Amino acid sequence: MGAGHDHGASQANGKRLAMALALTSTFLIAEVVAGIAFNSLALLSDAAHMFTDAAALAIALAAIRVGQRKPTEDFTFGYRRFEILAAAFNAILLFGVAIYVLVEGVKRILNPEPVGSVGMFIVAALGLVINLVSMRLLASHKDKSLNVKGAYLEVWADMLGSLGVVVGAVVIKITGWRFVDPIVAIGIGLWVLPRTWILLKDTTRILLEGAPPGMALAGVRKAITETPGVASVHELHLWTTGADKAVCTVHVVLAEGAQGEAVRTAIATRLETDFDLHHVTIQTEVTECGEEGRHA
Template sequence: MPHGHHHHHHHDAEGGDGKLAAAVGVNMLLTVAQVIGGIVSGSLAMIADALHNFSDAASLVIAAAARRIARRPADDDMTFGYARAELVAALINLTTLIVIGLYLLYEAVFRLIEPEPVTGWLIIVIAAVALAVDLATAALTWAMSKDSVNIRAAFLHNLADAMGSLAVIVAGLLIMWFDWMWVDPVATLGIAGYILWMAFTEIGGVIRILMLGSPPDLAPDHVIATAEAVPGVKGMHHAHLWQLDEHRRMLEAHIVIAAGEWGEADAIKQAVKAEIEGVHGIGHVTLEMECAGHECPHARAVGH
């Protein structure tokens, strides 16, 4: 990962904000249409899709706000900057998805126990419109979702909606053709299951970053081995490896300069930083130097 990698998710930021604003607008209009359609038709799946569409609009508002906050420079209050605003937004949106998924599971099971009549043709018409809007909204956020877990969480809301709309269309057709009222809650169960699967797939990585976990694809002992392979380094300990956000990895550690090499300590430190950045893509490395005769006793390789 090159040192400058963290800048590229800010490119075309203003254009991205415009896309998010457009996505919010169409989702709010769709939500109103789906709620009305769901009430008139009696479709739980339609109301489930509407509820999820409303959460889409909310998630996009949160995502857009977080993007703007994340672009603020570091200051006295936030010396690391505001980049983690996007992670907080992603956590909120993914948690909301989980709550919605569990609620829909509950409602679907209740409807299976006590079925209610559903108007199939109205479901199909509104769900078809919803599918078009879902796909358009997903297209607006797809490119940005590749580089931001915040936008990816909002994108997953839209993708789940598109899948939900497809399920609602199928349910409406089966109700029209065969009068199978149980298909509506079954479709809702499918939508809920898909929502939960997507949310739980993403939320672990967000929590890991917020908990200062090491990058999942980077073992601390490999980083330590890279540092210790640099000539003049006797060892590395008290290593702390974490992610500031999705794109920036950081390391702070103590390095022990080999006996007789203290005169080259600064050069050795720079060589260690360059090697760690080149091999592991860690652009922010803070090192405390110790001479071989005064290194920390009984120091742990990782942590204190």
Template sequence: MSDNRHLHLSDLRSAQSRALRIALVANALYLVVEIIGGLAFSSLALLADAAHMLSDVAGLGIALIAQALLTRPASARHTFGLQRAEVLGAQVNGLLLAGGALWIIIEAVRRIGDPPEVSGAGLIVVATAGLAVNVGSAVVLARAGGSSLNMRAALVHMVADAGASVATIAAGAAVLLWDANLVDPLISLAIAALVLYSAWKLLRDTTQVLMEGAPEGLDLDKVEGALSEAEGVESVHHLHLWNLASDVPALSAHVVLRDDVSLHDAQLRGERLKDALRAGFGIEHATLELECHSCEPEEEGADGPHRKPSFRS
């Protein structure tokens, strides 16, 4: 990885950590206000959003810890460093979101049959303050930039909470104008649906990284074509593409060279291929095994020698 790339990642991650700290403090302070408001005004919508906010605060804390872990250098035990800490943090966040949503659903269903009296004005005041915190935190996190799942998880929390705050304001208006207390648990169900959808997407994407699926947005056929069509390349096989972390794609491949070249020339061709992968696809971690001819190992089987099956062999 180039020095410029290292510096860029270092600056980016410092900005992300700073944004996470700001969002964590703001949301922790508002959580206290929302719990007090929910109890004082008997509002499930506020308490439901407070439960979600609690998962937000925990999630932001997890994201901040994960952000610190992924900056640790590689070691003999963890030769790639702890880059997947942010993916694990994002997955825990997804589970927290899902758990909070299920609690909201259970409590809302219980209250639909006997909705308590709710203070509409109180709902509006507290939820409006929450909306300001949510939007402010989302802006801070979005400005930190980057495409890591860890930051995306934190941003999803904030956006979902902003939607919940808007819905709670609407519930407060309905209670204030029409004394419609039933709106409070119904709005809570809508909030839960939004949270569950966000959790599902987050869990799906983190699982994709942990299962070493091909990075989203990178076409394996195009990558293979770029390698195969490069000067001096006969063919490509044993091609694998995955993510070390959410924004760090990696590749390994066997590349058969067309000409009978010296070891020095082969190394130069390999470096050119890596430069092309970096420039064309953003792949910084590329491991290329250069071959003078296709030399897949053979195994003895019941029907005699056969080649070991492999992807893109």
């Protein structure tokens, strides 16, 4: 049942990503041409960001396709982490674009250039609509997959960028202040950086097999140790294979007279109830005459 649910969710994610990718890619070309034609750094920075959106959506879509492959003898856990790898790549790509925009923005503030504010406004407004539609497509699944969340955050950031460009175009048209264009571009970069950093931290934690956020190893150890029949605990490990799949392995030394199967069942039930851990491997050991434990 769990595998079927995962497969269905992945298919739904794939359809939404494909539609968002089609919209974003189509508009990207127009925005690049318009940015050059109207000499707008804000528009070009938004186009660069939209390019990373398109790349993010394409990679996320590919990651879902690969992630649906069944486990093999070489990859016994399957390919679910490909989605996490894709999310990490997207974060790094977006981080680089944000830095570039900040640098170019400072240069433009020091040397303002003429900007076609009317064309800038029209194109940015169309981009805003495209981003809102894409966000709507991805919103319902963003909390269920880091891969989709990464793509959603990029589209969201680009939406705010388009909104900033729209406002900037209006201000330039009314006041003639050319420096508004690079200021908007810098604002986009500063907004994107911290959110990209958070996504990068989340994906890195999973790739480095860190414990699930909010799940303390000490608490899990305490719960296992308190289980009747447990003498001691060692080799306790917690990690995640994806945004929503936590895994636990542990070696448990049994108290004298304890039954291994009963203890394993009790521990598994406790961990599922208290920590929502559904993937647990428990190895029991017994000691004899103070000698080193043997596996049961």
